[in-house]
Amino acid sequence: MSKKWKAAVLLLVVLALAAAFAFSRLRWEKSWTFSESVRTLRNxxxxxxxxxxxxxxxxxEKISGDVRxxxxxxxxxxFAEQAIPDETLQELEQALSAAEQGHAAVVFRAAYxxxxxxxxxxxxxxxxxxxxxxxxVLNPHAQNLLAxxxxxxxxxxEWHGGHFLQGDESAQRTSRLYVLQQWxxxxxxxxxxxVRRPRFVREAQKQGILTGRLCLHNDALLSTDSDMGTYDDPEMSFSEELQWVDEQLADQYNGGEMPSPGARNEPENAHAEFQRLHIGYLNQMYNQEILDSWRESEMPGAGGESAFSFIERHLGYRFSVSGASVSARLCKPDTVQVHLTLKNSGYAALPAGFHLYLLTEDSAGTVGEAYEIQHPQLxxxxxxxECEVSLELQLDDVQPCSLSLQISPDxxxxxxxxxxxxxxxxxxxxxxxxxxQLWKNEDSFWEPVGVKTEQDA
Incomplete structure (x- = not known):
């Protein structure tokens, strides 16, 4: 064979390999964007x-259908001078069990x-x-305890008054840290x-106590300039305190109640503060005057929605899918990559006790595969x-499947x-x-995967 023919054959081989490589990299993809609704959810x-x-x-049992x-x-x-009687501990156990049966999460507080x-x-x-x-008594119900x-x-x-919190600041701090160490x-x-104040979180952090586990319960939300002493650090202004909570406790689930009507209860300010405080839950009974004023007011910029409805639906987490895409290589249409963009428009991050699962289901609703998605940003x-989650699926040769998302304790x-x-x-x-909904599309070479959203079904 002449040198020219050898060169031509070599060129053809190279071109064939290049074409094969290019084909192996060629992908088919579809994507969608979704909008968040304004409906109220009883999550x-x-x-x-x-x-x-x-x-x-x-x-x-009577109220768990109304609150979560x-x-x-x-x-x-x-019981200040004795051990807690078994009867009282049994009542606590019955209350925790009743909350679980009623699907209501618990925030617990003991006081003298x-x-x-x-x-x-x-x-x-x-x-x-x-x-x-x-x-x-609490530990067996850990999964149902928000805090x-x-x-x-x-x-x-509430960590004010009482004889353990008298004397100088050093003595008071010793009492506070002792209680946290015991817990x-x-x-x-x-x-x-x-705890009640951001300062109490910081002083515990300095001692390495309950690292990563301290959150806030503010019993004086939207009240005085300092929220009745909640923001009492002499080295930090009110705005600096809010910024610290926003940055340092963004992964915690905070709550509280509002004791007194005033200018800081105005819907726009309440919304802004709750965003920075990452509020997950509020007292439904305290203060009714404030809540009634929200019911009677429109939330600015919310298209006529009441301030109460707007704030209520942003308490805690509020997840939606803002985007999705499905792709596959043309040379390997059985393997599909799915990407979802999740948005949380709520004030607070998802509590640590919840997990994310992506599941496949057949046409009868039977779960085929379940994948837990580990993603710290959730x-x-x-x-x-927003954060993005991804999953690789193997499509069945015959049966179409639905892809579902489940967020739950297990x-x-x-x-x-x-x-x-x-x-x-x-x-x-x-x-x-x-x-x-996904299925193999054997009738179309250039679209090897059939796919549509549930909204289009």
């Missing part, structure tokens, strides 16, 4: 809460009297012993602990931030404990949000 572990005393645990969060309180006034006439133990060791007793408020000290357990020693690690984003959670996406048009069944 778990967020929204307005009602306070219930543990002695009235039967009430939980309960502030469960335990009054220890009568829920008024100004507290009756505290003589020594902190008794407080520590009570914490140990309480934790034995345990540090509580116990002072009036209402850290006995509570399951997945349970967050809430528990960090809020206030309109894969087998009942529908009441699963998160509904804030999109219109997606299917919803058994806790699953159906997003896409």
């Amino acid at each position: 778990p572990a967020r929204g307005f809460y009602i306070q219930v005393d543990s002695t009235r645990w039967q009430k939980i 969060v309960i502030l469960l309180t335990l009054d220890l006034r009568d 009297g829920f008024d100004e006439a507290v009756r505290e133990p003589d020594d902190l060791e008794t407080v520590g012993a009570h914490i140990a007793q309480i934790a034995q 345990v408020q540090a509580g116990l000290l002072g009036e209402y357990g 850290e020693a006995v509570l399951e690690q997945q349970i967050p602990v809430a 528990h960090q984003i809020s206030n309109g931030q 894969l087998s959670s009942p529908e009441e404990d699963c998160v509904i996406l804030a999109n219109d048009g997606f299917g919803w069944e058994s806790g699953r949000n159906r997003i896409l």
Whole structure:
């Protein structure tokens, strides 16, 4: 063979290899954008809460259909000089069980009297012993606890007043840190602990106590210039305190109540502060005057929606799918890549106890495969931030499948404990949000995958 023929053959081989390589890289892709609805969603572990005393645990069954969060309180006034009786601990257990059965998440607080006439133990060791007793009841219900408020000290357990919080700042700090250390020693690690002031979080951080587990419960939201002492650090202004919470506690689930009407309750300001404080839950009863004013006011820029409705639907997390894409290589149409963009327009990040699953279902609704998607940003984003999740699927030769998204404590959670996406048009069944329908498209070489959204189905 002549040199020219050898060169020609070599060129053809190179071109064939290049064409094969190019074909192997050639991809088919479709993408969609979706909008968020303005409908109100009764999703778990967020929204307005009602306070219930543990002695009235039967009430939980009646109210759990109306609220998804309960502030469960335990009054220890009568036990300042003794161990907590078994009967009282049993009532606490019954209350926690009733909340789980009613699919209501719990924020817990214990105090030595829920008024100004507290009756505290003589020594902190008794407080520590009570914490140990309480934790034995709380720990089995860890998955249903949004937070345990540090509580116990002072009036209402709000860390003001009471004899442990008298004296100089050093003595008060010693009492506060002791209580936090006791909770850290006995509570399951997945349970967050809430304190009243950002300063209390910082002083615990300096001592390495409850690192990454401290959140806020502000009982004086939108009240005075300092929220009745909530923002009391002499080295930080009010705006600096808000900025610190926004940046440092963005992955925590914070809450509170509003005691007094005033200029700071105005809807625009409330919305702005709740964004920075990452508010997940608010007291439904306190303060009714403020809540009624929101019901009677339009939220500026919200198209005529009431301020109450607007703020309520942004409490906690609010997830929607803002975009999706499906792609496949033409040389390998059985393997499909799916990308979803998730947006959280709520004030708070998704609580750590929730997980994200992507599932395939056949036409009868039977789950084929379930994939847990590990993505740290799911528990960090809020206030309109987004993150992307991806999944690679093998399409069945015969059966089309639906791709569904489930956000829940675990894969087998009942529908009441699963998160509904804030999109219109997606299917919803058994806790699953159906997003896409996929199938092999053998009739079209250039579109090897048939796909449509549930909104187009």
